[in-house]
Amino acid sequence: MRVRLDSEDRAAFLALPVQHRTVEPASYMVREGERVESCILLLTGFAYRHKVTGDGQRQIMAVHMPGEFLDLQNSLLGVADHNLQALTRCEVAMVPVAALRRLAEDRPRVGQGMWIDTLVDAAIFREWIVNVGRRDSISRLSHLLCEIALRLDEAGLVRNGCYELPMTQEQIADCTGLTPVHVNRVLKELGRLGLISRDKRAVRILEWDRLQEIGDFNARYLHMEAGGPAKLHSAL
Amino acid sequence: MRVRLDSEDRAAFLALPVQHRTVEPASYMVREGERVESCILLLTGFAYRHKVTGDGQRQIMAVHMPGEFLDLQNSLLGVADHNLQALTRCEVAMVPVAALRRLAEDRPRVGQGMWIDTLVDAAIFREWIVNVGRRDSISRLSHLLCEIALRLDEAGLVRNGCYELPMTQEQIADCTGLTPVHVNRVLKELGRLGLISRDKRAVRILEWDRLQEIGDFNARYLHMEAGGPAKLHSAL
DNA sequence: CGAAGGGTTGAGCCCCTTCAATCTTAGTGG
DNA sequence: CCACTAAGATTGAAGGGGCTCAACCCTTCG
Numbered sequence: 060m061r062v063r064l065d066s067e068d069r070a071a072f073l074a075l076p077v078q079h080r081t082v083e084p085a086s087y088m089v090r091e092g093e094r095v096e097s098c099i100l101l102l103t104g105f106a107y108r109h110k111v112t113g114d115g116q117r118q119i120m121a122v123h124m125p126g127e128f129l130d131l132q133n134s135l136l137g138v139a140d141h142n143l144q145a146l147t148r149c150e151v152a153m154v155p156v157a158a159l160r161r162l163a164e165d166r167p168r169v170g171q172g173m174w175i176d177t178l179v180d181a182a183i184f185r186e187w188i189v190n191v192g193r194r195d196s197i198s199r200l201s202h203l204l205c206e207i208a209l210r211l212d213e214a215g216l217v218r219n220g221c222y223e224l225p226m227t228q229e230q231i232a233d234c235t236g237l238t239p240v241h242v243n244r245v246l247k248e249l250g251r252l253g254l255i256s257r258d259k260r261a262v263r264i265l266e267w268d269r270l271q272e273i274g275d276f277n278a279r280y281l282h283m284e285a286g287g288p289a290k291l292h293s294a295l
Numbered sequence: 296m297r298v299r300l301d302s303e304d305r306a307a308f309l310a311l312p313v314q315h316r317t318v319e320p321a322s323y324m325v326r327e328g329e330r331v332e333s334c335i336l337l338l339t340g341f342a343y344r345h346k347v348t349g350d351g352q353r354q355i356m357a358v359h360m361p362g363e364f365l366d367l368q369n370s371l372l373g374v375a376d377h378n379l380q381a382l383t384r385c386e387v388a389m390v391p392v393a394a395l396r397r398l399a400e401d402r403p404r405v406g407q408g409m410w411i412d413t414l415v416d417a418a419i420f421r422e423w424i425v426n427v428g429r430r431d432s433i434s435r436l437s438h439l440l441c442e443i444a445l446r447l448d449e450a451g452l453v454r455n456g457c458y459e460l461p462m463t464q465e466q467i468a469d470c471t472g473l474t475p476v477h478v479n480r481v482l483k484e485l486g487r488l489g490l491i492s493r494d495k496r497a498v499r500i501l502e503w504d505r506l507q508e509i510g511d512f513n514a515r516y517l518h519m520e521a522g523g524p525a526k527l528h529s530a531l
Numbered sequence: 532c533g534a535a536g537g538g539t540t541g542a543g544c545c546c547c548t549t550c551a552a553t554c555t556t557a558g559t560g561g
Numbered sequence: 562c563c564a565c566t567a568a569g570a571t572t573g574a575a576g577g578g579g580c581t582c583a584a585c586c587c588t589t590c591g
Contacts, residue, residue: 092515110425113511118425132418135411140418140516163407167400174399174410175371181413182368182376184420189346189354192427192472196579227537236428241579243539259588275349279328280376432547463569477547479571495556 068169071162077152082145089133089143097153099129104149105225109233110141119233120184122146122207122226124214131177134159147225179282186280191236194275196245199235201274204255208264209278221263304405307398313388318381325369325379333389335365340385341461345469346377355469356420358382358443358462360450367413370395383461415518422516427472430511432481435471437510440491444500445514457499 077100082088088106089095101123108121120141123129133139134156163170183206190202204224211222228246229239237245249255254270256263264270271277313336318324324342325331337359344357356377359365369375370392399406419442426438440460447458464482465475473481485491490506492499500506507513 108421110421112425112429116429118429120421120424132414135407136414136418136518138515138518140518141421160407163410164403167403167406170403170406170410171371171396171399174406174413177410177414177417178368178372181417181420182372184417184424185344185346185356185377188356188420188423188427189348191424193348193352193354228539229537238580239538240540240581244579247539279374282372282374282376464571465569474548475569476549476571480547483571 068166068172071166072169075154075158075162077154080151080153082149082151084145084148087142087144088151089130089139091139091142093139094137095130095134095139095156097155098131098134098159099143100152100154101125101127101129102150102152104151105146106143106149107146107230108141108143117233118236119230120187121180122234124210124216126214128173128176131159131173132180146230182280182282187234196235196237196241197248198273198275199237200231200242200245200249201254201270202276203231203234203274204249204262204264205271205274205276205278206281208262208267209281209283213283219263220265220267221261224260224262226260304402304408307402308405311390311394311398313390316387316389318385318387320381320384323378323380324387325366325375327375327378329375330373331366331370331375331392333391334367334370334395335379336388336390337361337363337365338386338388340387341382342379342385343382343466344377344379353469354472355466356423357416358470360446360452362450364409364412367395367409368416382466418516418518423470432471432473432477433484434509434511435473436467436478436481436485437490437506438512439467439470439510440485440498440500441507441510441512441514442517444498444503445517445519449519455499456501456503457497460496460498462496 078097079102082104088099091110103125105125106123106129107119108123109117109119111117129143129151133141133143159173163173186206190199194202207224208217208220208222211217216222226234227239228242231246232239232242235242246255246257249270250257252269254264254266254273256265314333315338318340324335327346339361341361342359342365343355344359345353345355347353365387366379369377369379395409399409422442426435430438443460444453444456444458447453452458462470463475464478467482468475468478471478482491482493485506486493488505490500490502490509492501
């Protein structure tokens with residue numbers, strides 16, 4: 060969570076009745092239209108939120124990584140307005156919404172922490188609107204790669220500017236509002252420009268500053284701790 | 296607010312120390328990068344959130360109408376990650392963040408109400424990602440017109456399927472990731488198809504069902520009360 | 532060894548953009 | 562009451578970024 064809790068609050072949080080479960084790749088955790096009764100904490104693995112349009116196109120609205128709280132969104136609103144699907148195999152802890160709600164009432168500090176967590180999610184949604192609405196394909200992809208780099212770094216999953224991005228090019232296309240074919244071309248272009256290199260699903264960022272520049276990337280919207288971005292920056 | 300409070304909670308909410316103010320059209324309420332110390336309740340008028348990209352393009356991420364709470368987003372996160380600007384002349388009530396935070400802690404029910412309010416905002420952001428990412432121009436505009444119709448209706452600002460949309464075509468373009476020129480053409484096309492008619496900034500929806508269909512619009516993401524959409528639907 | 536999923540590449544096309552001009556409307560001052 | 566102005570709406574023509582369609586290749590896995 061993106062908020063500091065004192066030990067008592069933390070204890071209350073950890074005392075929540077959780078149910079551990081393993082989720083297979085590509086399986087749905089929540090489907091649009093379902094009533095959601097429990098909330099998911101992602102322990103390991105990746106997941107993503109998406110909607111499908113009337114003519115069958117898919118748009119991914121968020122990618123989630125280990126340590127993140129999923130579905131505070133859907134569960135508090137009652138009926139899910141989008142799908143939540145596993146990208147990789149995931150280990151999750153499920154918490155009944157009622158318990159979470161009670162916790163938020165008994166310990167306002169914890170409630171506020173979760174609130175802020177969802178506000179950061181919202182900030183990321185906003186940036187994605189900008190990304191998809193106003194940037195050309197090379198900027199869009201660069202921006203996505205920058206965001207994922209910083210968030211993975213925060214989760215401790217970046218080594219020497221290199222990280223595992225467990226998405227197919229089709230899924231990357233669905234994040235950026237492009238087609239898989241074009242994602243492929245732009246990814247190659249980023250390689251040709253010497254900004255990144257790829258090996259399978261692994262991405263290495265070769266020129267962090269220029270990638271940020273081309274991606275029109277400013278980390279402010281991620282609302283990370285002060286040390287966050289700088290840390291990666293120095294590692295690159 | 297989108298949540299029911301009991302009278303005691305409501306009283307506590309109304310007892311907040313507010314400062315009334317009138318804001319001129321086009322003036323900024325919050326600028327990206329600023330530290331935000333107070334939160335804005337929009338009493339009358341329209342406002343919008345937007346960001347400007349590195350090469351000077353603008354993307355609008357939300358439009359707000361009378362009765363909505365602005366800037367729970369920015370104020371709780373400390374530093375604004377986007378701009379908030381008046382679309383028309385606005386009357387607002389400003390509440391110090393500290394007071395709001397205290398209220399949320401003392402009266403968890405109110406805090407949860409505000410939280411849910413921001414979750415609905417987030418749901419709208421998500422839908423905009425889909426709109427801008429995966430729909431063609433005629434669907435995009437239809438979708439926007441549907442959303443605004445329902446939200447304005449909830450605010451009691453729709454009469455006979457007709458409402459005042461206080462945006463220039465350039466601003467509509469910035470909502471949809473299009474150019475003003477193209478917005479103009481598509482708007483005319485919607486008129487030619489007999490779906491809407493326009494007079495100045497006033498929009499009249501002539502064929503609600505078909506507009507929804509073309510816009511691939513499903514009101515679920517607005518998380519309104521059960522009666523909401525049906526009401527407008529029957530009025531059309 | 533065969534099948535399947537995903538990555539890569541080429542050719543042609545189209546939706547939307549860009550550029551630029553004209554028109555309309557509202558506001559302003561003489 | 563009427564030029565004058567400025568902002569916004571409208572229209573046309575031409576161009577391009579990304580899409581579509583259709584191969585082919587590569588890797589993994591049973």
